[in-house]
Amino acid sequence: MIEVKDLRKYFSSGILKKQYIKAVDGVSFQIERGETLGLVGESGCGKTTVGKLLLRLIEPTSGKISFDGIDLLQLKKKELRKVRPRMQMIFQDPEASLNPGMKVGDSIAEPLKLQGGLNKREIKNKVSELIETVGLNPEHVNRYPYQLSGGQNQRVVLARVLALNPDFIVADEPTSSLDVSVQAQILNLIRDLKRELHLTLLFISHDLEVVRHMSDRIAVMYHGKIVEIGNAKDIFNDARHPYTNTLISPASIVDIKTTSDYHGVSGCVFYPGCPFAAEICSKKEPEMVEIGSGHWVACYYIS
Amino acid sequence: MTEIKDLNRFWNAYKESRLGLIGLAILLFFVTLAVFAPYIAPYDPHEMFKPMEHPGSDHLLGTNDIGQDILSELIYGARVSLFIAFFVSVVSGIIGTAFGLLSGYFEMFGFFLMRIVDAFLAIPRLPLIIVIAAFMRPSIWNLIFIFIILGWPITTRIIRSEVLSLRTRNYVEAARMVGAPDTYILMKHILPNVFPLLVVRLIIEASHVIIAESSLSFLGLGDPTAKSWGMILHYAFVYPTIFISDLWMWWMLPAGLCITFTILSLTFIGYALEELVNPRLRGMTRI
Structure with a gap:
């Protein structure tokens, strides 16, 4: 549709x-x-x-x-x-x-x-x-x-x-x-x-x-x-993205740093606030990956 | 039915403002003078009697230097001043609203029109009026033309800014989504909602025009045959002994008071309406 x-x-x-x-x-x-x-x-x-x-x-x-x-x-x-x-x-x-x-x-x-x-x-x-x-x-x-x-x-x-x-x-x-x-x-x-x-x-x-x-x-x-x-x-x-997890149970994860200059960030949009951020997250934007039927996630952490 | 109810609701809100009521009463007084001038005025303002008579039972405010009854002049003067004010504010209001709607709604058109408006607004108004009036043959219609030319850009700017805000309202977007054409949206959803602002603007414009017309006439740039308040002031002012005798008290003062009170009444009405349009102002201009 x-x-x-x-x-x-x-x-x-x-x-x-x-x-x-x-x-x-x-x-x-x-x-x-x-x-x-x-x-x-x-x-x-x-x-x-x-x-x-x-x-x-x-x-x-x-x-x-x-x-x-x-x-x-x-x-x-x-x-x-x-x-x-x-x-x-x-x-x-x-x-x-x-x-x-x-x-x-x-x-x-x-x-x-x-x-x-x-x-x-x-x-x-x-x-x-x-x-x-x-x-x-x-x-x-x-x-x-x-x-x-x-x-x-x-x-x-x-x-x-x-x-x-x-x-x-x-x-x-x-x-x-x-x-x-x-x-x-x-x-x-x-x-x-x-x-x-x-x-x-x-x-x-x-x-x-x-x-x-x-x-x-x-x-x-x-x-x-x-x-x-x-x-x-x-x-x-079965939420996989760290951001989805913070939405579902906000208390479970440290508070997100809300930044206003994320526009300059070249990697993942969630990188500045992500508790699992690795080096690659700041460099390259993650692609959407299908991890279940019709369940897509854009995050390096899941793989 | 609902229109009458709306009017009632409006009147009930308007009544709250004492200033507004005072203004309305004064304005109604002058409008009555203007409309019924032939019945109220004791003489024809052009009819000549013995010149320079002091106030007395025949001539309540005396006669001027060529023997015309000053009270009758004043009463007929209300006609000229109010007619010019009304005519100019309505016509420049219509032009200004039309351009304001279009320029607020269509971005490209608006951008170019606003540069023209900028040019108009950058010119100081009264000096320009004086210059133009000096070069044109003095007549009421020429004055009206000049005032309209100078009045519409301000209205356009005000209406445009309101349209810019109105057109992003959800109900305008909702209308667009059900397939409403631009003209329909402008006429049905935007125009009715700029109307309150427009009325306030017209009232203010009317008082500006009265001041401008009186100033021009006073300077001798008005229509010499028209019996306006400014013209009375002009003829009185150029009379040699006006200030060393008591003459000014019945020749100049009443005309000056007429102008002052008309403008005051319009200003008061403007305040009251502005409070209605913008409730945040409520109570700030109360006496």
Whole structure:
């Protein structure tokens, strides 16, 4: 369904002396149809950037993205607009994803109106249908986002996203701005809908427990690179990369030295903070190695 | 229905600001004068009576050097000043908003337009206005033209900076993902959200224009036939004995007060609206 190859995004700043921030630095993965891939990593590691790149909300520096056989990066603006409805994104802050001046019902109806082909009554029916699917009450339609709670707003966002029957959804920390009590409800709703509607999901989060709950496979990201990827089970029971281990049981290993000038490092991205760092780690970047079925790790330590 | 409710909500919030209410009351007073001038003014401002009469029952503020009733001049003067202010701020607001939206949304266009705006902003405003006004035939429409030319770059810059922030909001990205074209995003998602900022900007622009128009007229660069407050000041100021007699008290002072209070009212309204737009300022300008 989704195939990403060597995706890179460098942000540059400065006019005379360009400085680059490698937000995403050579990321490759695949997502099968109907599968949920969880993407974990600390904040600032490039998770969200990967999500936005997949939907071409920002343009990558280099790399290849294919979506259902379509080479996304080759598409012209017009062609892209035709493909876009099939891929959607759920953002972290539900209230920010809704226009504050628009009634919630209008926000849900917007995608339907833009796609055309439905008359007013059909749109209205479809909106009520969607409202019900995500577990809202019909009277919520006439409210504004500021009049609803975070959880309710996230349901609205879901309804809006589902309006166009997408195949692929990027969920970027959809629950991290919500109350703990509401988080589980929204997560279960996403999971149920995914099953019911046969969606393909990229689930981004910094919370490993949440990702475990949601995902079939998990990719662990550190400083713009994927360091380990595999089935959820393998990642939790048989984590190989030292960084994955610190994520799973933070207490077990000495604290990571967070450095800001890792950009100059030529070897492994995790080298400055790694407790097992050897000489080679600082010199050459480790390749991804398959150590089990579909379980890939980029680390010298495992071999 | 909801529009009325929105207005109600807005009014309830606006009411909180005492400054805003005072400003609104003063402005309404002048607007009433301007709109109903023919009914309120005792005489036609161009009609001539005995010159240089002191205030009395016939002429509450006396007459000027060619015998025109000063009170009537003042009342009609509200028309000129407010009309120019309103017209300029609306037209330069429209131009500035259009360019601001486009330059904030389309990077290349924005980059080039901003260099032009830079050029405009680098020029000191009032001296340039004086120079241009001196070379053009003095008329109200020429003044309006000059003010618009000089007013839009500021609005453009302000709107652009807001658009730059708005266009990265999630709801704009969400709209793009459901296939919304650029024009739709600009009109539906960005324009309504720059509107509050725009209103504040227009009010401030209006007060600038009133000051500029009065200054030009005072310097004799305004429309000599228009009955504006600045023009009254100008004719009074060039009258030989204006300051060694009591003349200034009814000839100059009222016109000066009119200008002052109109600008004060606009400034107060601007403060109140700014507080609404930016709640962080709330309470900082309260009296």
